[in-house]
Amino acid sequence: MNSKLALAGCLIGAVLGTGTAQAAGPYPDKPVRIVVPYPAGGSTDILTRLLAKGLNKRWGQAVVVDNRGGASGIIGTEVVARADPDGYTLLMNGNGPHTINVSLFDKLPYDPVRDFVPIVRGMTIPLLMVAPANAPYNDVKSFIAWAKANKSTANYCSIGPGSPSHLAGELFKSMAGLPQLTHVPYKGSGPAIMDTIAGTCNVMFDAALSSGPHVKNRKLKLLAIGTEQRDPSWPDTPTVAESGLPGFSAYTWSALFAPAGTPPAIVKKIQQDADAVLRSPELKAALVEQGAQAGGGSSEELARFVDTEIAKWGKVIKDGHITMN
Structure with a gap:
């Protein structure tokens, strides 16, 4: 008798729960949080705040940016991987935490494919291949020729081990056939740029946001x-x-x-509205000032792109015997 009553209670609860869900207003009907796994002030943070402002206007709901930096982006990424899949906690992630870390670290507290639903590309920031202003090479071909002739001293610098700057250098080194091109890691873009200007670094790949101004002033x-x-x-x-x-x-x-499990209808709603904001002239112009290009596109396009990036950088990391453990 008790088991029958318990079953009846469960059925009643399920019916009431369904009714409550159906009675809820259209998404979003409360504030939305976008987690950024980096400190405030960086390019991803700037993009997210621009997007949040545009979505706030479209939705009439607060869109809050939550910076959770640390541990190569792992901390903030895990927060969203463990969040309720209801569309009210989202992640603006970068290529490091989402497509590079999976090959750099033996263990991660999240799986970039299994634990997330792709929504839309946000932006692209070019990596500039820069050299000292007085370097005896002016393009890629002449640098390769110079590096081969000076293989005992030729180097490339990066903003840190495992960074996109480092992996871009490793990819270039491999494709250019420069096995003896020495990697010199720095702690951040600032000191790496200063030593490139000084001539200590022969070449480096760096984000346009930080190196672009030095190119424009001819340093x-x-x-x-x-x-x-x-x-x-x-x-x-x-x-x-x-x-x-x-x-x-x-x-x-x-x-x-x-987060994985977010209802497809909500994902589609976010994708369509975010894509519209990203394509707006105002946001595009604001990103150009940061040396970036606005993204956009479908969830399916982003999913394919993520798969390609994971495979691409996984090979570079494996071939270069790079690890962060």
């Missing part, structure tokens, strides 16, 4: 762009791919994700 020489196509901000500068290394691409990016 750094721009050899090439790491994106697949030429960047509108540097229309006369060729890509690395068209400079003799076809297939090369290396850049940083950000994209919006939700």
Whole structure:
């Protein structure tokens, strides 16, 4: 008798729960949180705040940016992986935590594919291949020739081990056939740039946001762009791919994700509205000032892109015997 009563109670609860869900208003009917796994002030944070402002206008709900930096982006990414899949906690992630860490670390508290639903690409920031202003090479081909002739001393610098800057250098080193090109890691972009300006570093890949101003004031020489196509901000500068290394691409990016299990209708709603905001002239112009290009596109496109990035950088990390453990 007691088991029958318990079953009846469960059935009544299920019916009431269904009724409550159906009675809820359209998404979103309360504030939405977007977690950024980096400290405030960086490019991903700036993008997220611009997107949050646009979504707030479209939804009439507060869209709050929650910075959870630390541990190579792992802390903030895990927060969203464990969040309720209801569309009210989202993640604006970068390529490091989402497609590089999975190969850099033996163990992660999240799986970038299993634990997240892709929503939309947020932005792309080109990596600029820069050199000292007085370097005896002016493009990719002449640098490769110089590095081969000076293989005992030739180097490339990065903003830190396992960073997109480091992996771009490793990819270039491999594709250019420069096995003795020495990697010199720094703790951040600032000191790496200063030593490149000084001539200690022969070349480095760095985000346009930080190295671009030094190119414009002629303290750094721009050899090439790491994106697949030429960047509108540097229309006369060729890509690395068209400079003799076809297939090369290396850049940083950000994209919006939700916890796995988020209802497809909510994912679609977020994707459509975020895509509209990202394509607005105001947001595009604001990102150009940061040296970035606005993203957009479908969830399916982002899912394919993530798979490609994981495989690509996984190979670079494996071939270069790179680890962060």
